[in-house]
Amino acid sequence: MPGRKKAYNVAIAGATGAVGEVFLDILAKRNFPVALLRPLASARSVGKRVSFRGTPVAVEELGENSFEGIDIAFFSAGATRSREFGPAAARAGAVVIDNSSAFRMDPEVPLVVPEINEPRIADWRKKGIIANPNCTTIVMLMALAPLHRAFRAKRVVASSYQAVSGAGASAVRELEDQVRAWAAGKPLEAKVFPYQIAFNLIPHIDDFEEDGFTKEEMKLVNESRKILDDYALRVCPTTVRVPVLAAHAVSVTVETAEPVTVESAREVFEKAPGLQVMDDPGANKYPMPLYATGEDDCFVGRIRRDPTVENGLTFWVVGDQLRKGAALNAVQIAEKLVEKYL
């Protein structure tokens, strides 16, 4: 790490959640220069320990005074906690990298996918906060952004297939418990989701807005525009929860301003950092959660010319929701931050 300091004091708010665990793993694996690690969670997790580089570290209660001496505070404890404690962390001198939706649309908060709009990290100074985008938005943009740069996307129709991990560790347990109950011939219990998710599809993620779209769907619209810095981009989204554990998939159909072919798109995808082209139908090679889970890169395949418009492409992109969709992207932001600014 070519940062000015040798190592940084790092807090993780939400350290015991699904994303929190992946944060610890990724910080260790990528050798992020951590001097001190402070895992934070709600009061009921106090007494627990998390493991960082093989060492147990006691969880502390997340509060106003959690951030003294902290350089970087990763938040992954939901939008309410981010709103409550994020500004306090920034006032205490930490740079907040927030995984929730709390500050994403704040014009003074940069919304960053390093492969796409890294220079925006410079705006961290405005509020001391950098927002990590919605997981499905990141996965979609890892393929859509390079395509947009090369051929200018005008209109996108996106249908998502979202893993339960996007709803947290308790949602992962719920699907696992339902599957075990089903195998044992017992009734299935639903608490996290409004309905059984095992063997089912729930076209309802986050709250509904007045026009019938969900907040999750509007994140795909609004965050894509902000990250691509193109407010003329039109996106028609449908987001659906599927009985998959950790990787999100998106079926993306895009109309472009410039002519696009399968070959020219593939060339663009192949050069895109963080994206692997997996598209050899004859050999049954296409992206799937089975492959993408646990991987840092996102995978694009099923690349086809959309013959229903003059210039268009349709493709299928899959990425690990907990990694590139959450913790990995946040750590990549932190890496660039310490490299250039801290």
Next chain:
Amino acid sequence: MPGRKKAYNVAIAGATGAVGEVFLDILAKRNFPVALLRPLASARSVGKRVSFRGTPVAVEELGENSFEGIDIAFFSAGATRSREFGPAAARAGAVVIDNSSAFRMDPEVPLVVPEINEPRIADWRKKGIIANPNCTTIVMLMALAPLHRAFRAKRVVASSYQAVSGAGASAVRELEDQVRAWAAGKPLEAKVFPYQIAFNLIPHIDDFEEDGFTKEEMKLVNESRKILDDYALRVCPTTVRVPVLAAHAVSVTVETAEPVTVESAREVFEKAPGLQVMDDPGANKYPMPLYATGEDDCFVGRIRRDPTVENGLTFWVVGDQLRKGAALNAVQIAEKLVEKYL
């Protein structure tokens, strides 16, 4: 049944398969006037019996001579069997109602969803064959067809979420076995599908064509055009297998020639036979496989104006693949056939 005969001799080719079982159930429940039932299957099923109206009936081997004295022959044993034995059945005097893809695009074979294009049944005389459309196409069209009639659909982007039952009874067992193996901590075996389907998504249904679309995807394009009798309709499809047992879902985004609103679309959907509107997001009401499985009707919800085009709508439709997607639609064709022609 107001047919001229009092009752009909009915053969079911593929009687021991996933759809075959549902055929027997639906013929009984709808009181289809069956005089004689002849269940047909491959040699390895001879010796088995199927249950029809509580009575066991011996399975016979499907062959050239299986159709003597038969009035109506339902085929649901795959396209190869339909090509091999369908014409023989028709020559023997049976009207073939074929659930496979074998004859769907034959210009002399009507392709029928009774709620949409019932009058085409009259063309049964040309070859003695009526084709039952692809399951996903039927489910999508149950909502799209009335919308098309009211507002003229010009372009459709469709992403499917298809249950394993579409790949037959062995595929249903495969998902069930994988889930049981997972719960028991054992390795998962994949034979029917190229990969594990439990906790996974496979964007590959039927064979791939040269342009990267699958044959399943092209069924959505070509069968929709034939059934709607509108060869100007453009469809950009993506079909995906999901770990769901029996109901297919489709996310449909449609550009129309005429202006469409959520209210006007809902009115059209509410009047459409065989379709139920389930669209009350505030009460968490939207179509799901959990509701649609075992139901005759298809369900439409998540009805939204598509704000990215001048005239457009996006919605989510779910239907039981084995019922309206297969056996029910075929029996409904048979009901109209005996009512009007036999």
